[in-house]
Amino acid sequence: MEATKAFFNKLRDNDIYKQWFKSPLTYVAGAVLLSVFQIITLAVTGNPWGVSGVFANWGAWAYEAIGGSVDKWYYFSSTGAQNTLDAGILNHAGTMRNLGIVVGALFATLMASQFKIKKIKSKKQVVAAVLGGLLMGYGARIAFGCNIGALYSGISSLSLSGWVFAIGMFGGAVVGSKLLVKYFM
Amino acid sequence: MNEVVIDCLGEACPVPLVKAQNKLKEIGLGDVLIVQIDHSCAMKNVPEWARKDGHNVEVEEVDDGEWEVIIEKVK
Numbered sequence: 001m002e003a004t005k006a007f008f009n010k011l012r013d014n015d016i017y018k019q020w021f022k023s024p025l026t027y028v029a030g031a032v033l034l035s036v037f038q039i040i041t042l043a044v045t046g047n048p049w050g051v052s053g054v055f056a057n058w059g060a061w062a063y064e065a066i067g068g069s070v071d072k073w074y075y076f077s078s079t080g081a082q083n084t085l086d087a088g089i090l091n092h093a094g095t096m097r098n099l100g101i102v103v104g105a106l107f108a109t110l111m112a113s114q115f116k117i118k119k120i121k122s123k124k125q126v127v128a129a130v131l132g133g134l135l136m137g138y139g140a141r142i143a144f145g146c147n148i149g150a151l152y153s154g155i156s157s158l159s160l161s162g163w164v165f166a167i168g169m170f171g172g173a174v175v176g177s178k179l180l181v182k183y184f185m
Numbered sequence: 186m187n188e189v190v191i192d193c194l195g196e197a198c199p200v201p202l203v204k205a206q207n208k209l210k211e212i213g214l215g216d217v218l219i220v221q222i223d224h225s226c227a228m229k230n231v232p233e234w235a236r237k238d239g240h241n242v243e244v245e246e247v248d249d250g251e252w253e254v255i256i257e258k259v260k
Contacts, residue, residue, distance in 0.1 A: 119195045
């Protein structure tokens with residue numbers, strides 16, 4: 001017991017541990033890593049990186065699991081979307097990637113010894129989170145992408161739509177910031 | 186010298202930063218502002234802003250995933 005404690009105390013002050021697991025990466029390092037991995041994603045899966053579209057598929061699979069059908073839904077009406085749904089969740093690259101993000105983030109925070117279950121501070125936070133989540137989720141679907149799929153992947157594949165999305169998002173962020181300062185300060 | 190503590194535990198960016206900026210305007214020269222946070226990105230942006238503004242800043246890890254950013258107002 002004493003020995004383990006001494007080991008972890010020593011590890012805590014170890015420079016290599018601090019550099020690799022404790023201190024955050026610089027913004028540049030993060031940007032370079034994200035770029036490299038999104039290129040790998042495009043090369044390996046044939047699709048640009050996206051995050052929120054996966055949630056719509058999860059919803060569809062959950063709905064099908066309780067006996068529903070999304071065959072007639074416009075969003076899932078294309079052959080591609082139907083094939084993805086038919087192939088199932090275990091063969092879905094996006095699902096694996098999203099789970100990887102969750103597991104990776106958990107691993108990183110555990111390695112840095114920074115894991116904490118945060119308390120909910122007020123009812124206002126809950127209302128804002130639910131409303132914000134619904135608006136973002138709905139918006140991302142009718143825009144056929146979120147800030148990753150439509151903005152990041154759009155711009156990085158030289159599509160004009162990414163820039164149009166950026167203008168809309170900038171406007172939304174201005175309004176959102178005003179609301180934040182008004183209701184959360 | 187006064188010490189002012191603001192509790193930003195459970196609050197996400199950019200709330201801790203804006204709260205710290207507002208509070209720092211209110212306190213006097215030489216006073217110390219302690220911002221309690223448990224959001225790791227605030228651990229980056231709150232000290233960054235305060236240092237850029239020219240104040241003395243220290244970050245203390247008080248518990249797993251919990252920090253205190255200690256800012257001494259110097260100007």
